[in-house]
Amino acid sequence: MSRIKPPQTVSKETEKVLDEIESAFGTAPNLFKTYAHHPALLGANWNKVKALMMEGNLSRKVKEAIAVLVSRDNCCNYCIRAHTAALKSIGVSDEEIRNIEENIEKANFSGKEKALISFARKANVAPLKISHSDYGSLREAGPSDAEIIEALGVMELFASFNKFIDSLQIDIDF
Numbered sequence: 001m002s003r004i005k006p007p008q009t010v011s012k013e014t015e016k017v018l019d020e021i022e023s024a025f026g027t028a029p030n031l032f033k034t035y036a037h038h039p040a041l042l043g044a045n046w047n048k049v050k051a052l053m054m055e056g057n058l059s060r061k062v063k064e065a066i067a068v069l070v071s072r073d074n075c076c077n078y079c080i081r082a083h084t085a086a087l088k089s090i091g092v093s094d095e096e097i098r099n100i101e102e103n104i105e106k107a108n109f110s111g112k113e114k115a116l117i118s119f120a121r122k123a124n125v126a127p128l129k130i131s132h133s134d135y136g137s138l139r140e141a142g143p144s145d146a147e148i149i150e151a152l153g154v155m156e157l158f159a160s161f162n163k164f165i166d167s168l169q170i171d172i173d174f
Helices: 012-025 030-035 039-053 060-073 077-089 094-102 111-125 132-140 145-168
Strands: none
Touching: 012 030, 012 039, 030 039, 030 145, 039 060, 039 145, 060 077, 060 094, 060 111, 060 145, 077 094, 077 145, 111 132, 111 145
């Protein structure tokens, strides 16, 4: 049970942000409704979601894979379920999702995409253990600086969402 429930009433500006989220996802998830207690943080996080998940150079599949794997590594069931559902909504099969979760090398990604996903995952779990060799291998796979930053941005977004959600035990609402 959520430790902090979404506010009963919100300002017109906050309602507008929640309406935009609902328009994008078909609902305003409890994560965002809880952020409505701090409207500036709600707006900042929504803008970050739009910039990272709805824009950029990386495919939606790569970004959702990073979201699922970072959330798995952080044991955040809310985000695992949300982004597994997102993968399914873009046509990724259950078998492919298993490959993503169990062995990224078997998943249907390019070598560059696999390198970015693996790097983002390592950055989440052990950023200070990323060696020059690890970084060199990533660079050899061919991502641009912008793609590396985008992959790490997705990792950062979900690492923070995972901690926020789990600290407040936000109810899964989908």
